Structure formats: structure tokens, C-alpha cells
Amino acid sequence: MTTTSPARATASPAPVPSSDALTGKRRVAFASFVDENYLPGFLALLRSLALSNPGVCEDFVVLHDDLRPGSIARIRALHPRIVLRRVNAEHYDAYQKGDQDNYLVRKAYFILDVFRLREYDTIITLDTDMVVLSDLRELLRLREGLAAVPQFFYGQHKLNSGLLVIQREYLTDAFCARLDAVGRSGDYELDKHDQGILNAVLDGDFVRLDARYNFVKRRLSGDLPVPEDTAILHFTGRHKPWQGGEAGYSRAEDRWREFELSDADFHAAFLARPGTLHHDLLVHYGTPHVRRTGDVESARKVAAAHIASGDYQDAVDMLSSVHIPLDEAWPHEVLGHALMSVSRYEEAKAQLLLATAAPNRAATAHARLAQMAWVHGDNTEALRHATAGMSVDPTHRASRLWAQRAAAVPAQEQGSAEEQLAHVAFYMDRQGNAGDKLLPETVRLGFGTDTTSRRWHSVHAHRLFDRAALKRVNERRGLVIGGGGLFIPDTMPNGNSAWQWNVADEQLRGIDVPIMVYAVGFNAFDGQSYRAGRFRESLRLLVEKSAFFGLRNHGSIAKVRAMLPDHLHDKVRFQPCPTTVSRQLVPGWSDPAHREDTVLLNAAYDRAGLRFGHDYGHFLAEIAKAVRNIGAHTEVRCAAHSLDDERIAFDLRREYGISLPVIPMYDFDNDAIRDLYAKTRLVIGMRGHAGMIPFGVGTPIISLISHPKMAYFLADIERPEWGVSVHDRNLGAVLTERAIGILDSHAATVADVHERQQTLWKVTEANASDLRAILGS
Template structure:
């Protein structure tokens, strides 16, 4: 086996690579305050139905039954037992009062190291409004100033703590203060924090910690109150206190049984978080058989890539014949696990309702195309257009079904079969260019004289097997084919729709070439089906090359040790484009432009709670980058134009849009070769310009971007979309790269040469394997 030239960089946790903020809520909970905490959890879900972050429960004496009640109200509870004896050394106003002793336990939150932002909530609080502003905070330690003591002191009932305070150094300051007693002893944890901070905290609006005492005399709770805090000795679950009935009525709105709470959440409007829908919906459906809730749960499962779970929840209820939407969702789920005949029956039922018919027909068209029936696919797609002439998916499937397949001109024994994702017109520009570029790595002829195309998303059946076995070899790749939710299927659980039995009957050499493990940070392969299919593929392959070392480590972790050495490094051929295109000439001159690309697929996984921040930073960056050249938006897909629309609407910035999704392959290469700098979020918005010799800066929202930059030993060419100083860093790095542009281009060429050495070495092995 040939050794690779570039050294594998150590693989880091995905969050560390993308810079995505990890956010958690936290509370100290004991048996006395358990009723308050349960109400707090209900109010958080009902007031912020789209929010579902980890909730850290600090505890010392909770019983198993109490923990079960807590878990029933939140799917992401993280239990952490406090180090209670640690605070025995603190000087206190009343050393023997157990409530005083427990008041310090919340300070254990500063010993948490797994998160970038932690929001603490006292258990005598109820959430009444939107907390988005707190989730977007990125600097300092934030709190509401005390009601009675002015702006210098904070109320510690709500804290928004950033990572710099979740540190050993800050904990040492707290310990020193607590042990010295140099603080207001009767204020406990709050006294220590105020003594240590001495007024140095970010002031929040009082509506985020609106203390009950503001409502003395039974005043109404202001409409804009986000969090109501029942400070004082008398708690609502203990009978309350005279003079605060309107406040306590607000608290009691959330004092619900589990069944009533689940129903209330599931009846909320749009924007429900899929984890909460699943967590509350499953017991609700089991208890009631509610078809509409089962549909919501199934849709949430599908959004999360849990297709079999979606099938199971809807198969467990009786769906009336005239309930089109549940039939459509069940059909979608069944199609996604390759139960095609059952899916067809469900989708046909869904076509009876005008408001669901177009979507159902488009799915029927898709399924017919997957199974190789173009005539039926076109019939269904046409029916979808007839129902709704504006229905884009139906139009896309009609175009795909009506496309005339290219006539193969070579003899089978001279051809290689090529499994790839063949992109349609107006599809992702990177995916459009990729199959041709893979073929260039095997020789200059990329036409059907030498290649037999096998679309990865088509069902690989007996006829396809026969055609492949008639060729002299099979190449699979490139691109991020190892991803679970792009054209999902139940045969492999990755993009190639191949059953194990047929994979095992391929009798020509198999080369997996420059494939990537493309899971996002926060996305996972939950089914064993992918692991089993992957194992068969590696065992059957004569060559198994992945496009970055991050993917190599991820895949090796799923394989037995004896197969690890079969997995080798093969860079994406787009990164060595200059070496592959016959007669390539570097541009004599470049346009005075800087191209920016942003991606919006799976936006929640890319941006988390930081999209508004990202957009504001990009607005500043575009303004400042204009000093170095004309800044344009380059759209690999239609959705990529969103950044231009949002910048104009939110920040008044106009940026020309280049519709690269309409470009031919030569146009894509030419545009990227002629610009001075590309700032891209898509993988191929970095790899393609790099491959044609253009400097790049990657906007990192996916681990694969960081994997590539580590492989070329230039991690400084990447900036996380979550970076606290995103605009400044982008502009600074752009300035550095453009200052001596010729030198930077030479550096790109040098880095590319290292990848080319690996590709050439692998090519020598492949010539032996494939007999070319």
C-alpha cells in the first residue's frame, strides 16, 4: 500500500472544529424546590417552543422518582451531583441552616466545562416570554441588577455565563471570597458573586428577572415580562403570599399534569422543536391514538433522519382514509426505508386531498424514478404540476424523468462503471462539476466512451448489477456520499441505494474514490444499517479512499481493527484541478473581485442561535472587504442567494449575485480561476477555487471545511461562522492573503502539489487494480 505524503492531523471534536456554541440551561434542584422546578420546565417549553438545549440539573438529594418526573418534562436533562462538602469551608451567616448551606450549591455551575454559554434559572422562576435574546448573548457574565440596590449589584436568580467565567481561575476567586467571608453573608451565593464581580457584569433588562416584590399590592404582571421570579420565603407551590395573587395566577398556568402539558405543547403553533415534539408526542400518542400528533411526531423523526421511527409511530395509529396529510408523511417515511409498495399505497391515498396532492405526486414521481420507471415518474410529476402549476418539486421530477439518457458509445469491456450523484440543471454547482472531475483523475476521457454512469440515488437492482459486472471495474465517488438524509434509503442508509446482497455479487474491482463522511456537527447516523453497509463496502473494495483525514477517523471508528488499514487518504480531485484539466493555463490576469458563498441547507445545524449575529458580521465584512475589490455573492445553488437578500433587507447592503448553478463546468472553473479571493461556506466553494489556484478563506459551519484546511496544513484559512470577531478576522485574513497575492497563489500551488503527490501515488495503485 502506498503511503500518503501529508501527515494526518489529529481529529478534534466536531464542535471544536466548527466553533458552534454549546448552550445549556442550569438549575440547582432539591426535593423541597422540585415542584417549582417542574413548573419552570413546563413554562420554558410552552413559552419558548422552538428552544431545546441541554438542561443541567445540579442536585444532591433527588430521589429516583423525582429524577424520572424531571426527565419526563425535558429530553435533554444532564444530571450533575454537586460537590456539597466543597462549600463547608465557606463562611456563612448561619452555618447550621440547611437552606443556607444549599444556597451555595448553584456555584457549582462555574465548574461546568462542556458548554460555551450557561443560563442559570432559579427554581422559583416561571418563564413567560421569549428568551432568544439571552441565547444570542456572547460576551461577559450577564444578569439583571438588583431591584433594591441599584445598578452595581446583580440578582443571581438568572445568570448568562460565557466560557471565560466557566474556568478554574474564576472558581478560585469564588472560593477565596467564600472562605474569607469578605462578602454580604446573608446574601449567600449572590453576595459572593457581587463581591467578586464588583459591578463588572452585563446589565440585562429587568423583564428577564422580574422579581415578585415589584408587584406588591397585587399589581398585574407586565405583558413584556420574560421571566417572573418569586423571591422571598413564600413560594407558590407552598401556598403563596397575600398581595401577589395576579403573579401567582401566572405561575399556576403552568402547574399542569404531564398529560395536559404534553397536549398543550403539541397544540402550540408553528416552530416546535423536533426533540420536544418527539419527547412529548410519543406518550401522548400512546395514550390517545391522536393521528394528528402522530403525524407531527413522524415529521419530526423524518427531519431528524429517524425514518424507521417515523414509520413505527404512524403505523401504530389508525389513519382515516380521508386524512391525507398523515398518509403522505407515512408514505414519505416508508419510501425513506425502501418499502416502496407500501409507500405508494399511502401516497396515492394522499393525492385525494387538493392541499396535499402535489407533494404526494412529487414523492410518487421520485419513487418511480428511483426504481427506474421514467414513464410513471413523468406521469406522476405531470399530475403534480396539474394540481399546482407552481409546485417546484413536481417540475424538477418532470425534468429529470423526461431527460433523455446519454447514449453510451464505448464497448462495455473498455468502460468503468461510475456511481455518483449526477446533479440536474440548476442544481448544486459543486455536485455538477464533481463527477467529471473524478473521471479526470482516471484519464482525459470523461465521456460515455470510457464511462458507464450509475446514479447513486437509483435503486441498484439486478439489471444494474448485470451492467456493472459487464464493465472492467466500478468507481464510487466522490463527494460526501456518506450522509444519511440526502435521498434516504433503507438499503444502505447512505446515498448509494444498494442492497447488501447485490453489493456482494459485484464481481469486478471496486474503488471507493474521494468519498467524504458528511455528517454535520449535531447530526449522526443512528441506525446500524449504515455500519453494516459500510462494513460490506470496505470488505468488498479493492481501493477505499476518503477525501480527508477527518472522514478517515470517523469511518475507521465504525470498522473492526483489521479493516482500518484499508481506509486511505484520497483528496477530492477538485482540489488538484489544475493538474487534471488538459492544457490548463493559469490566468494571466485576475478580476478585481472577492466572491462570497454562504450555504443554507440544514441552517439550524450550521448556525444554531447565531444567524442574526452571522449576518450582521457579514454585513460589516462586506463593507470592509470592498476596499480590496468588488464583493459578489456566488450561488452554488438557488438557496445560496439568501445571503444577498438578507443583507439587503436587514442591513441595506446590495451585493451582485452570480448564479453559478446555471454554469457549465468550464464556466465554473474559469470564474473561480479569475477571481482574487473566495470566501466560501460550502465544501466545494473552498475546494474548487483552491483546485484552480485561487486563495480561499473558509466560513466554517461544517467539520469537513476544517478537515480540508488541516489536511493542507493551513487551518488559519478558516473562520468559524460563530467566531466572536468574525468580521474583523475575515477582513484581517483577506488583507493578509491579498497583500502579496502572487506569494499567496504560490502557496496555494505548493499546498496543492502535496495533494497531487498523494493522488498520483494512488493512481498508480488504481491502474493495477482496474487494469488500466
């Protein structure tokens, strides 16, 4: 193969920015200034935050000037995402102060260092004499201004700085210069310290929060009870609860003492909390609790958290460290799930069979047993377990899915082995994701117009690639691997490769026909990573063995090269997803003579926490604005790639009274998918293939960016303006402006799509020439 092909010579864009920069996802942090005197208060604050908001875990920035190593260890034990920052204490020596010699007065200014942080979009500061008593999600959802509670005694014009919600526009050198100017001039209330400076600078220009978010102790004089709706209780004044307190406030101090707990009591209290517990907190507190107590239910919770984040071996280790009674079905089921995810199948089967004895876990256990049997190619056994799962729970979706897969009659191959290419892909089920359904056929079109079994031998990526499968592949002309974001750890986890193809190194080394990796994507979400060395080892071997290794965007190329030794970097080349050039590949394709006056809207909900963070309410409100405004020009319809995608229509109707027609694309065949996208005027999509497929058939797109791959694609076609982050503060207005702009200049935009597509097609043609040389055809 030539090493100077046009495809390989194509210049790469600039280095790929971080994932959160690409998606626009807000980085949120809490922050406090902590010293040794206030350490007991801060430890109680950390416990209260976790116990009252068990589903929330953001960075907690600890500003400090003199914390001892033992104190730092105690702080880290209470929060998994502590970020230590030493303040520049001397910086504040130039400030005019009411009492220059009082060390507490000097330290009162150090919290202002929070405005010097640059890596966050929203920072919530909390004084260390506070405890959190209830939900803070409203504060996490704030997007604008600097928010605080007005002072209790001084009316609405001045804020109490004990709690601040600071947005990025205040985290600037310019704002810090304003603080410094006032501090050095002394033109503020000197006895109010940092609070005095902020009030002088802001002069009443702040977002006012309800008093319950900074409920000062003085409101409870006379030993009044703490109101039920108090979110944050603030022990202002000289006398702190950990120093003995103050007469007349015993009921308030009793609330503080609820959080004066030993580590053991705190861990137990957290694990007993109802509702969803944040993964990081659950692992951080649950691991020492299980180590200390051997509690099986806690071990199950921690293991389930590990599974949810793709840490399957950690889940196995956690549950293997405790004794699980035979009749404890749920821990057996979770351990079985973890074991099958690291390909310890026989051990997993034993655990799952134990779980089938309990009616409330039997359906799930049978579904996992069916999945394992299917992975091993035993459809009879898979159908037996799936049927057993449905007999326990006729509504059990996973059991129904595996029953359908197991009962499916495989297509009979028509061609002879020596004329075929083997094709590893994720072959989507009926009613599965429309984009994934289209991919295998489109990959095959990159190798010729015949996509049938006369020329292709299908190898499902999720089925175990055993010796028999290896023998069948080696009887073919070559092996093509492609059809989606196969480099993702959690769709169908396995311990053999740690990516979607369930292949062990031994079998991969045994392939002796040319291997061609074609338009695969690195599909990790912002906030998701490949933690296992197994993936890197499998990836390296795959690259070494491949005659052609093409990834579908330059972002994926950068990510994969970062995991490889330098000498393999040049083997990784750009091969656009073939869906983006469908007009060139589909036999007999002709552009539509007429388009319907519609705009199609697609939203995705898999891994919603990674997509939206704290911003789903904001996203929905902004989409409602856009749908109303765009709908005044053109009809908007919901294009559902999967069943879950219909949620956008349900939520818009429930929250905003907007009704959208829903198009069930998961029921469409491939021609119908392409035809629908070719005949609309614009597609606004959140899924990768809700952008790439319409682009490939010549339709303008706007991508709702919640995953880095969307930005990767737009960078490759040099049209970043065709994307907008789901976190954009002005999402509705931006989306409306861009959509109407495209609709008003539709012919020119379609022409631009065609021109952009030509660039991708030239790369695809050049690669096709190299592929023909590899295959000798």
C-alpha cells in the same frame, strides 16, 4: 496491489477533534440547583420553558445533592436533555455564612458549582422559583460578559443572581478561585449568600439585562397584574406558590399555576403550540401522548420530526401505531414519505395514493410518487405523477424538478461495455449545486482525460441498483464510486444501504468487477449522526468488497474507521478530492494571465439550524462588517452555488443596506465554474467545494466553517488559518484581517496554494498507480 504505496504511507494528522470543536459551534445549556423542597418549582419551571419556548431545546444541567430516584425520573420525563451533576457540598462548608446552621442558607451557595462546568460556551442559570412566560432567544444570542438583571431595590450596581447568562470566560478555575477567596473571607453581604459573593467579585462589572428577564414578585405588591412583556417571573421571598403562596400576589401566582399540570395535560398543551416545535421536545412529549391517546395529528407531527432528523424507521413505527382514517391525507403522506425512506416502496405507494385525494396534499404526494418511480427507473410513470402534481399546484418546485428529471433524454453511450468503467455518482440536475455538478467529471479525470460515455457508464447513486443495473456493471472493466459526500443519511434516504447509493447487500455482493471508492466524504453535520445499524453493515461490506477505498480527508477516514472492525482499517486510505488538484487534471490547463480585482463570497443555507445554531444574526452582522471593510479594497460579489445561496445577498441588503452582485453559478457549466474561480483573487466560501474548487485552480481561499469537512480539508493542507468559524465572536474583524492580508500578499499566497496542492497531487499520483494495477492498464 502493493501495501507500501506512497499514498498509504502518508502520515495521518493527529486524532480528529469533536465536531463542535472543529466548527466552533457554541454549546449552550440551562442550569439550576434542585433539591427535594424546590422540586415542585423546578418541574413547573421546566414545563414553562417548553411551553413558552417550544422551539428551544438545549442541555439542562441539574445541580443537586440529594435528589431521590423518583424525583430524577420526574425531571427526566419533563426534558429530554437533562444532565445530572452532583455538587461538592463540602466545598462550601468553608465559606463564611450569615447562619451556618440553616440548611437552606447552606444550599444557597450550591448554584456556584455552575462555574465549575467546562463543556459549555454559554450557560443560563434559572432559580427554581421562576417560570418562563415568553421568548428567551435574546438571551441565547448573548455572546459576551456575564449578564444579569440589576437588583430591584439596590440600583444598577448589583445584580440579582436568579438569572445569569454566563459566557465561557467565566467558566474557569481562575474565576472559581476568586469566588472561593471571597466566600472564605466573608467579605461580602452574608445575608445575600451566592448573590452577595457574585456582587463582591464583580463589583458592578456585568452586562445589564432588562428587568423583564428576571421580574421579581415584589414589583407586583398589591396584587398588580404581571406585565405582558414579562419573560421570566421570579417568586422571590419566603412564600412559594407550591407552598400556598402569599397574600397580595394572587395574580402573579395564577401565572405560576398555569404550569402546574399533569403530564397528560402538559403533553397536550405542548403539541397544541403554534409554530416550530423542537424535534427533541416534540419526540419526548409526543411519543407518550400518542401512546396514551392514539391521536393521529400528534402522531403525524412526531413522525415528521423523526423524518427531519433522519430517523425514518421511527417515523414508520409512530404512524403505524395509530389508525389513520382514509380521508386524513396528511398522515398518509407523511407515512408514505417515511416508508419510501426505508425502501418499503409498495407500502409507500399505497399511502401516497391515498394522500393525492386531498387538494392541499396532492402536489407533495404526487411529487413523492414521481420520485419513487424515477428511483425505479420508470420515467414515464415519474413524469405522469410530476405532471399531476403541477396540475394541482403549478408553482410546486418538487413536482417541477421530478418532471425535468423524468423528461430528460439520457445520453447515448458511445463505447463498448468491455472498454468502459461504471461510475456511481450523484449526477446533479440543471440549476443544481454547482460543486456537485462538477464532481462526477472531475472524478473521471482522475482515471484519464476521456470523461465521456465512450469510457464511462453512468450509474446514478439515487436510483435503485437492481439486477439489471448489476448486470450492466458486471459487463464493464470496473466500478468507480465517487463524486461528493455520499456518506450522508438524508439527501435521498433509502433503507437498502442508509447512505446515498441505493444498493442492497445482495446486489453489492453480486458485483464481480473491481470496486474503487474514490474521494468520497463522510458528510454528517455537527449535530447529525447515522443512527441506523444498516449503514454500518453496508459500509463494512463495501470496504470488504473494494479493491481501493479512498476518502477525501483524514477526518472522514477517522469517522469511517471508527465504524469498522480493526482488520479493515488499513483498507481505508487518503484520496484527496480531485477538485483540489484540477490544475493537474484538466487537459490543457493554464493558469490565468490576469485576475479580476474581485473577492467572491459564498454562504450556504441547507440545514441552517445545524450550521448556525442561535448565531445567524451574529454571523450576518459580522459578515456585513467584513464585506464593507473588504469592499473598500476590492469588489465583493456573491457566488451562489445553488439558488438558496443567494439568501446572503438578500439578507445583507435588507438588514444592512449592502448590495452585492450575485453570480448564478448553478447555471454554469463545468468549464465556466473553474474559469470563474481561477480569475478571482480570493474566495470566501462556506460550502466545501467553494473552498476545494478554487483551491484546485490555484486561487487563495478562506473557509467559513459551519461543517467539520471544511476544517478537515484545511488540516490536510496544514493551513487551518485559512478558515474561520461562522460562530467566531470577532468573525468580521478576523475575516477582514485575513482577507486583506491575502490580497496584500497575493502572489505569495498563490504560490503557497500551488505548493500545498503539490502534496495532494503526489498522493493522487501514487493512488493512480495502484488503480492502474487494479485495472490492469
